[in-house]
Amino acid sequence: MAVMDVRAPDRTERPTARDLEVRGVVQGVGFRPFVWRLATRHGISGWVRNRSGVVEIHAEGPEPALEAFCAAISAEAPPLARVEDVRWSSGPVLDLSGFEVDRSLSEPGGDRLVSPDVATCPACLSELFDPNDRRYRYPFINCTDCGPRFTIIESLPYDRERTSMRAFPLCEDCRREYLDPSNRRFHAEPVACPACGPTLELRDAGWRPVDGDPIVEAASLLRRGGIVAVKGLGGFHLACDATNDRVVHALRVRKERPDKPFAVMVADVEQARELFELTPEEIALLASPAAPIVLVRDLGRLAPSVAPGHRRQGAMLPSTPLHHLLLREAGVPLVMTSGNRSEEPICTGNEEARERLSGVADAFLVHDREIVSRYDDSVAHVWRGGPALLRRARSFAPSPLELPARVRPTLGTGAMLNGTFCLASGTRAFLSQHIGDLDTEEAMRAYADALDRYRSVFGLDPEVVAHDLHPDFATTRFAEETGLPRLAVQHHHAHIASVMAEHGLGGPVIGVAVDGFGLGEDGTIWGGEFLVCDWGRAERLGHLRTVRQPGGDAAVRHPWRMALAHAADAGCLGEARSLMPERDDEVGVVSGQIRSGLASPLTSSMGRLFDAVSALAWVCREATYEGQPAMLLEQAAEPADAPGYPVRMDLLDGRLIVDTRPIVAGVVQDLRGGVPVGRVSWRFHRSVAQAIELACARIRSSTGLDRVCLGGGVFQNALLVDEAVGRLEALGFSVFVPQQVPAGDGGIALGQVLVAHARMGGEG
Ligand code: ZN
Ligand code: ZN
Numbered sequence: 134m135a136v137m138d139v140r141a142p143d144r145t146e147r148p149t150a151r152d153l154e155v156r157g158v159v160q161g162v163g164f165r166p167f168v169w170r171l172a173t174r175h176g177i178s179g180w181v182r183n184r185s186g187v188v189e190i191h192a193e194g195p196e197p198a199l200e201a202f203c204a205a206i207s208a209e210a211p212p213l214a215r216v217e218d219v220r221w222s223s224g225p226v227l228d229l230s231g232f233e234v235d236r237s238l239s240e241p242g243g244d245r246l247v248s249p250d251v252a253t254c255p256a257c258l259s260e261l262f263d264p265n266d267r268r269y270r271y272p273f274i275n276c277t278d279c280g281p282r283f284t285i286i287e288s289l290p291y292d293r294e295r296t297s298m299r300a301f302p303l304c305e306d307c308r309r310e311y312l313d314p315s316n317r318r319f320h321a322e323p324v325a326c327p328a329c330g331p332t333l334e335l336r337d338a339g340w341r342p343v344d345g346d347p348i349v350e351a352a353s354l355l356r357r358g359g360i361v362a363v364k365g366l367g368g369f370h371l372a373c374d375a376t377n378d379r380v381v382h383a384l385r386v387r388k389e390r391p392d393k394p395f396a397v398m399v400a401d402v403e404q405a406r407e408l409f410e411l412t413p414e415e416i417a418l419l420a421s422p423a424a425p426i427v428l429v430r431d432l433g434r435l436a437p438s439v440a441p442g443h444r445r446q447g448a449m450l451p452s453t454p455l456h457h458l459l460l461r462e463a464g465v466p467l468v469m470t471s472g473n474r475s476e477e478p479i480c481t482g483n484e485e486a487r488e489r490l491s492g493v494a495d496a497f498l499v500h501d502r503e504i505v506s507r508y509d510d511s512v513a514h515v516w517r518g519g520p521a522l523l524r525r526a527r528s529f530a531p532s533p534l535e536l537p538a539r540v541r542p543t544l545g546t547g548a549m550l551n552g553t554f555c556l557a558s559g560t561r562a563f564l565s566q567h568i569g570d571l572d573t574e575e576a577m578r579a580y581a582d583a584l585d586r587y588r589s590v591f592g593l594d595p596e597v598v599a600h601d602l603h604p605d606f607a608t609t610r611f612a613e614e615t616g617l618p619r620l621a622v623q624h625h626h627a628h629i630a631s632v633m634a635e636h637g638l639g640g641p642v643i644g645v646a647v648d649g650f651g652l653g654e655d656g657t658i659w660g661g662e663f664l665v666c667d668w669g670r671a672e673r674l675g676h677l678r679t680v681r682q683p684g685g686d687a688a689v690r691h692p693w694r695m696a697l698a699h700a701a702d703a704g705c706l707g708e709a710r711s712l713m714p715e716r717d718d719e720v721g722v723v724s725g726q727i728r729s730g731l732a733s734p735l736t737s738s739m740g741r742l743f744d745a746v747s748a749l750a751w752v753c754r755e756a757t758y759e760g761q762p763a764m765l766l767e768q769a770a771e772p773a774d775a776p777g778y779p780v781r782m783d784l785l786d787g788r789l790i791v792d793t794r795p796i797v798a799g800v801v802q803d804l805r806g807g808v809p810v811g812r813v814s815w816r817f818h819r820s821v822a823q824a825i826e827l828a829c830a831r832i833r834s835s836t837g838l839d840r841v842c843l844g845g846g847v848f849q850n851a852l853l854v855d856e857a858v859g860r861l862e863a864l865g866f867s868v869f870v871p872q873q874v875p876a877g878d879g880g881i882a883l884g885q886v887l888v889a890h891a892r893m894g895g896e897g
């Protein structure tokens with residue numbers, strides 16, 4: 134089938150025929166209707182059909198028309214499609230009349246790709262608000278260019294009967310549109326209308342139906358300061374008025390989420406401009422078909438409890454017709470946070486929401502279309518004019534990532550926080566959506582469910598499994614329980630391999646992996662690592678100076694403990710104590726732990742160094758969510774013309790040790806001298822960037838390597854990335870930064886797959 138026809142083209146008007154196969158993201162994106170329109174335009178007869186992820190076409194017509202038809206398939210593909218390959222061979226001339234769209238043929242195996250969910254398109258949006266349209270204010274309007282996809286798909290090929298729309302037989306009007314090749318809903322599998330599709334209803338806190346228009350009633354409740362659980366695309370949100378501090382605060386109490394910022398949904402770009410300072414790139418990302426949460430600069434017009442202490446705010450535009458209706462009706466920006474308590478997985482089912490969100494929501498805006506796959510919102514920010522994903526979920530997963538090597542079917546189980554897995558085969562890697570912190574049984578059930586769905590939808594059965602080196606991660610135990618051949622991958626090696634995979638790099642490269650915590654090969658905690666990596670190997674050439682982490686995990690929740698540990702190491706414990714008078718009672722115990730090492734492992738973590746500085750500066754002394762001290766410290770920074778603190782490197786047993794002591798001593802001295810926190814934070818960021826620069830320069834002089842990959846959760850810090858990349862580029866390094874794949878532990882699973890491939894003797 135892959136062989137090109139080499140016979141001389143027949144230029145007469147006698148019809149010839151071609152059989153084509155089109156591969157890529159070609160299902161659920163309006164591809165067959167597009168082919169029909171092309172065929173009609175070029176006077177081609179034949180048929181098109183889906184076969185397990187491949188679009189097959191039989192085309193008959195005069196040779197020049199066929200030629201033009203084939204060229205247009207990739208040149209004019211619909212916006213959401215990604216045509217990776219078009220192959221054709223001569224076929225039998227069947228003298229067909231007309232062009233038909235066939236029903237899908239279901240066959241096992243085959244090459245399967247499916248589009249992620251897509252935010253409501255402009256054409257559907259204008260119908261939604263057109264009083265003369267039969268779908269006026271219908272919350273489930275969609276077409277071939279937009280609407281739910283992976284969240285409703287049970288298996289491939291993508292056809293209505295294999296989605297949760299199966300429960301809604303088409304009415305006559307919808308069927309006509311569905312079957313009319315000139316209609317923009319031609320073969321739109323989730324097509325629906327008020328006569329035949331899902332319906333919306335509002336239930337009160339006691340699950341009793343509320344009379345009236347559900348949108349109007351829900352919006353009115355929201356305006357009056359209520360909290361409403363809203364069933365969205367990939368799960369429930371909890372919504373409330375983002376300008377009403379009292380209700381936002383109540384939501385924090387009920388959801389048991391004291392400080393972590395809430396995302397805010399705004400009606401449209403105009404409302405976004407009133408609330409946030411936006412660059413054109415940020416506006417484009419907000420309004421893109423993926424409609425992710427975008428971190429943007431806040432103008433201070435929202436309730437203070439929305440994102441306490443933050444200058445940046447997670448904003449998003451409506452991604453479904455239901456959200457559009459609700460936002461317009463409410464007239465105020467709405468907090469839209471995952472429908473869960475604390476860090477549990479997001480609720481998807483009506484019964485589940487009723488149970489788990491009772492006592493949290495005052496009402497439930499629900500519908501009867503089942504959510505097949507659980508999806509949180511994606512989170513991104515703009516870096517150097519383009520999007521960089523911090524959380525990869527709705528509308529991004531399960532788009533495949535292209536690996537730089539052909540791998541056998543492999544599962545990477547990821548790490549523990551921000552859990553994802555990666556299922557890969559050949560050069561395709563399906564990195565799962567963000568599932569949440571995998572430290573509860575419930576979260577691991579959601580993880581296993583998602584994996585089952587990926588295995589069946591993509592027809593992939595792993596032969597090997599890669600997991601983190603940490604024996605106690607639930608994902609490591611999960612890997613053990615598969616019974617497959619397995620391989621442990623060091624956490625920071627996986628971080629760098631993930632960046633190499635994303636950018637298609639072979640080794641060796643210099644890897645700078647900075648995060649909160651990952652088990653090292655020597656049994657200590659790593660997190661400020663300078664590595665030389667290729668896919669199969671990582672050599673630790675340098676790291677941050679190690680200090681005690683007093684009380685282990687307790688130091689993560691109480692960053693002031695790290696402040697004491699770093700200050701003690703730097704010889705300025707007394708001065709540091711004077712900055713934290715409120716901790717005087719506890720200092721004795723913690724100092725004892727630091728001296729004796731009791732329950733206080735050694736760590737080289739960059740995340741913990743940020744914690745220490747954040748606590749010393751009184752930006753954050755108690756943390757209630759992951760990364761809080763570092764995020765707040767970043768946002769406290771006031772760019773100035775001030776230099777960094779002194780950076781020194783030592784060589785110890787052939788390894789480069791970044792001496793953190795002069796940095797910490799400088800921070801303490803500045804703070805005691807009354808230097809403003811914004812300036813201290815700025816100087817600190819510069820010192821860290823300078824340490825990265827110096828370490829990379831030293832490694833280049835001994836290895837000759839000039840490509841640097843930056844990985845690990847600390848690189849979600851845009852200020853640090855800017856500063857570090859700028860310095861490295863000025864020295865002539867090529868620098869690679871995670872963009873499509875999260876820098877943090879959500880990207881680890883991808884790297885694990887590549888490492889496993891190389892270690893098991895795979896070729897590049
Ligand atoms: Zn649409
Ligand atoms: Zn209908």
Ligand code: FE
Nearest residue numbers: 648651846878
């Ligand atoms: Fe990490």
